[in-house]
Amino acid sequence: MIDGLADIIAGLMIIAGSTFAFLAAVGLWRLPDIYTRMHSASKTGTVGSGLLLLALAAHVGDTSTVTRALAGVVFFLLTAPISAHLLAKVSYAVGYRLTDISVVDELKK
Amino acid sequence: MSSEFLNFSVQFALVLLSAAFLLTVLKVIKGPTLPDRILALDMLVATAIGFIAVIGLKTGYTLYVDVAIALGLVGFLATVAFARFILARGQTEEGREKKRLEESQKQSETEKPSVEPDTNSKVVEKPSKKPVTAKKTASQKVAKTPRTRSRKTPKKPETKS
Numbered sequence: 711m712i713d714g715l716a717d718i719i720a721g722l723m724i725i726a727g728s729t730f731a732f733l734a735a736v737g738l739w740r741l742p743d744i745y746t747r748m749h750s751a752s753k754t755g756t757v758g759s760g761l762l763l764l765a766l767a768a769h770v771g772d773t774s775t776v777t778r779a780l781a782g783v784v785f786f787l788l789t790a791p792i793s794a795h796l797l798a799k800v801s802y803a804v805g806y807r808l809t810d811i812s813v814v815d816e817l818k819k
Numbered sequence: 820m821s822s823e824f825l826n827f828s829v830q831f832a833l834v835l836l837s838a839a840f841l842l843t844v845l846k847v848i849k850g851p852t853l854p855d856r857i858l859a860l861d862m863l864v865a866t867a868i869g870f871i872a873v874i875g876l877k878t879g880y881t882l883y884v885d886v887a888i889a890l891g892l893v894g895f896l897a898t899v900a901f902a903r904f905i906l907a908r909g910q911t912e913e914g915r916e917k918k919r920l921e922e923s924q925k926q927s928e929t930e931k932p933s934v935e936p937d938t939n940s941k942v943v944e945k946p947s948k949k950p951v952t953a954k955k956t957a958s959q960k961v962a963k964t965p966r967t968r969s970r971k972t973p974k975k976p977e978t979k980s
Contacts, residue, residue, distance in 0.1 A: 714821035721828035728832035735839035755865040762872035793898035805914010
């Protein structure tokens with residue numbers, strides 16, 4: 711019974727995570743701007759792969775695997791915003807423009 | 820029943836992750852600018868980590884979780900290095916034009932009260948040029964204003980390229 715519950719939880723997490731990853735990839739195409747694309751890819755993509763790793767941890771239940779999966783999730787959650795912030799800052803500094811329909815540009819001097 | 824559901828969800832996830840992977844690769848190929856491609860590469864690493872998790876769940880090869888962690892590290896470092904590369908590559912054409920426009924605006928703003936800052940800068944420079952007479956400084960003043968301007972204009976592409 712408990713095994714079945716873990717299976718169902720893992721299955722739901724897998725479905726949610728892969729949906730998030732797919733939506734991140736769709737957002738890369740649908741959004742008009744490097745900055746909005748970054749918002750899609752870094753946030754949604756991180757949640758997607760994090761959910762998939764957590765599903766692996768929930769399914770296997772082995773202590774070493776759970777620890778490694780959780781370490782991977784924490785590492786990914788730590789590094790993804792840093793790299794996205796760095797990329798956005800650099801591309802703004804170099805002069806890639808915001809899209810025309812963007813409402814406000816807080817960094818404008 | 821529950822394992823059937825898990826099997827179905829694994830198949831579903833593999834299909835969706837494959838689609839995401841394909842879309843991201845196409846974005847790497849097509850992406851109009853360099854940051855788009857770098858972002859798509861970052862996204863590719865995330866999708867690959869998801870793949871590793873799903874495959875590990877399906878087959879039981881949990882050893883690949885270590886590979887996923889290492890892949891995340893490499894992807895992060897690659898993104899940081901690419902960001903530094905964008906910075907080192909310099910301004911885009913649009914950014915160059917924008918900055919030129921801003922600087923010309925700034926110059927036209929500063930040129931209106933240009934008499935006062937010029938005399939101020941002369942006072943600062945005077946101690947270094949002690950033997951120079953007042954007449955020479957006056958002639959230099961006339962000659963210097965175009966010289967600084969002409970020095971500034973070729974300097975612009977130097978700093979930005």
